[in-house]
Amino acid sequence: MDKGKIVALEDRIPKLKEQRRRKANRRLIFLLFLFFTMIAVVAYVQSPLSHVKKVTVNGNELLSTNEVIKTSTISTKTNIWSVRKNIAAKNLEKMNVIKKAEVKIKWPNTVMIEIEERNKIAYIKSDKSYYPVLENGKVLKDREVAEIPVNAPILFKFKEGTVLKEMVSALEELPDEVRNAISEVHHTPKKADEFHISLFMNDGFEVSATLRSFSEKMIHYPSIISQLDPNIKGIIDLEVGSFFKAYELEAEETKIENDKGEG
Template sequence: MENGKIVALEDRIPKLKEQRRRKANRRLVILLVLFFIMIAAIAYTQSPLSHVKTIMVKGNEVYTNKEIIRKSSLTNHSNIWKVNQKKIARDIEKLSEVKSAEVMVHWPNTIVITVKEFKRIAYLKKEQDYIPVMDNGKLLNNKKSQIIPVNSPILFEFKEGPALIELIKSLETLPAEIINSISEIHYTPTKTDPYHISLFMNDGFEVSATLRSFSQKMIHYPSIISQLDPNKKGIIDLEVGSYFKAFEEAEGKEGE
């Protein structure tokens, strides 16, 4: 019934057929679109378009980009859909100087590898070479150089072990201004103190200390030298308490 009038069934049949035809056409279009999308996706995954095109490496200093990429096993033939981000990160973290790694996929075909390396804290002098010392206490023997490093303490007689690890922990807690004022650190253990060290400062002073209390006492170094005559150099003893002994006095006692 339309507007109070009775509509004959034979008049409604064409409209119903038209509605059904439109619905069927919409379904057919949707199915065809889904079909072509599926075909395009399959073709894409099997074509060079789905291969990794760009591999970016960030945060690396110790290792080159080539070394990181080689460890990741990624190439320009790798399928970006099959990239296992966690596995690649674990493989890169097997490198001794890498603290952590993160692998991100940037569509359509870019991989970004971000690494965090252990820091170089100091350099160990061994014969004619300078070997980097990392903040995990490891020595980079394969990165040794004969060039004197700048603004880094030079270590003598240390080797991988508890004393070196204790020194690294201490250095990491000290301000940069104090680290930069240290020229050399010599490992000089005694019978009573296996953690004894001797420091030679850039300002001409010498420091005698033990690693057991080194960081707690060395932080006061600027305050200590501000109370001393800059023209009168000597040894600042930080082992028990803090006291100063001029080189002339030390030499005089040795002569006696």
């Protein structure tokens, strides 16, 4: 054997000790780093720094921002890590006003709530107050409006139930142009027709109709009034066919031809 390549054991021992010491130091540094990282995470989670700082709400019109936030059960005392987005959204969707809700987290500490409210179709008159009526026929009795609404038809003598749902459904089927032309709708049932209604239009005409055929006939309202003298007001009868009765000459009837191509 080549004696020049032989390393004495006493020469190798210091090198082995140095390698083991370096390896032990690296392991110690890693463990210390892991330990202090865990302490930092625990301290962060337990401190106000991990709390929700801001909650934003979009899509609300009937509901106030505070109502939405309160119902979601999320507040600035909520830990951002404990926010349950699905549970918060379900809590919101239990409200009659809300059709759909979505909760998102924007790191590091903002919660965004997106809601879609049900459409407000009309207002219902009760005593001296007006209450919004939603597309599902629900009346928002906690949303009292003292002044006369001008952005939707006002319903009179309606009660929650089948007739009101039929009325709301029929209004929803109308084009905006026609629905916005309606000022008031009165439930005026007859012995033979529980669904009879009387409408007062913004242009001064009155309409007599039944909910069973209301939407399919009322859709032609622009065509109907185009055939009438705007200076002679009266009742447009849409119950059977389409007839016009002037207030001054109610004995005389004028048959109105519906333009089937419009609407």
